[in-house]
Amino acid sequence: MTPMIEISHAEKTFTMHLQGGIELPVVRGVSFHVDAGECVVLSGPSGAGKSSILKMIYGNYRCDGGRIGIRHQGAVIDLARAEPRQVLGVRRSTIGYVSQFLRAVPRVPTIDVVAEPLIANGVAREEARECAGRLLRRLNIPERLWRLPPSTFSGGEQQRVNIAHGFISEYPILLLDEPTASLDAANRSVVVELIEEKKRKGVAMVAIVHDDEIRQLIADRIIDVTAFAAAA
Ligand SMILES: Nc1ncnc2c1ncn2[C@@H]1O[C@H](COP(=O)(O)OP(=O)(O)OP(=O)(O)O)[C@@H](O)[C@H]1O
Numbered sequence: 728m729t730p731m732i733e734i735s736h737a738e739k740t741f742t743m744h745l746q747g748g749i750e751l752p753v754v755r756g757v758s759f760h761v762d763a764g765e766c767v768v769l770s771g772p773s774g775a776g777k778s779s780i781l782k783m784i785y786g787n788y789r790c791d792g793g794r795i796g797i798r799h800q801g802a803v804i805d806l807a808r809a810e811p812r813q814v815l816g817v818r819r820s821t822i823g824y825v826s827q828f829l830r831a832v833p834r835v836p837t838i839d840v841v842a843e844p845l846i847a848n849g850v851a852r853e854e855a856r857e858c859a860g861r862l863l864r865r866l867n868i869p870e871r872l873w874r875l876p877p878s879t880f881s882g883g884e885q886q887r888v889n890i891a892h893g894f895i896s897e898y899p900i901l902l903l904d905e906p907t908a909s910l911d912a913a914n915r916s917v918v919v920e921l922i923e924e925k926k927r928k929g930v931a932m933v934a935i936v937h938d939d940e941i942r943q944l945i946a947d948r949i950i951d952v953t954a955f956a957a958a959a
Pocket residue numbers: 741751753771772773774775776777778779780
């Protein structure tokens with residue numbers, strides 16, 4: 728079976744143009760794969776390059792070398808060399824990114840913020856809202872808040888709205904950047920359950936999680952990114 732993600736010898740160096748072109752090599756020789764239904768957790772100390780690798784897989788950071796093979800609509804596309812238009816196509820239907828922070832359009836009610844990815848994929852508004860409501864309920868967002876925009880919500884509430892928004896879609900690949908960072912124990916368990924459900928549906932996931940307990944619960948494999956340290 729072709730992996731959903733297959734990375735080989737990917738590397739990234741940041742060039743600081745405003746600091747006289749100083750080069751900051753971050754990672755080199757990044758090689759791993761992720762199968763359908765598997766969650767791979769990236770570990771390593773702060774600054775080791777975990778977020779950079781996630782952003783390379785999402786096409787935010789362009790690789791300076793190597794290959795990032797993504798299974799997309801029945802074919803494999805190399806995101807390290809893809810055109811911006813192809814990267815957008817992959818984001819539309821194949822890769823979802825759940826970051827720690829909610830970036831919602833101002834004044835849109837929470838229920839619509841969460842329902843939006845389904846509506847964008849052609850699901851009828853009412854059905855999408857029902858699905859959004861089920862997720863918000865599971866994530867313990869009180870129903871009285873659903874009609875309000877999430878901009879004034881607490882950090883943990885916003886993160887849960889963000890998780891609902893990220894998990895509602897049917898993407899075959901999900902990238903999770905600290906999805907449980909500011910959640911209490913009950914809501915962390917809900918996120919663990921949501922990840923388990925995605926695995927059963929064959930979704931391939933790459934996650935960054937600092938909490939050891941959560942990491943042990945969700946990881947099928949742990950990859951220590953210090954192995955990919957790029958010496959200056
Ligand atoms: N856009 C950027 N421009 C310049 N340097 C960057 C950029 N993004 C990341 N870096 C540098 O790359 C290194 C790795 O950062 P990265 O955020 O990937 O680490 P991390 O392992 O995710 O850390 P943390 O656990 O603290 O989030 C750091 O030294 C950081 O300063």
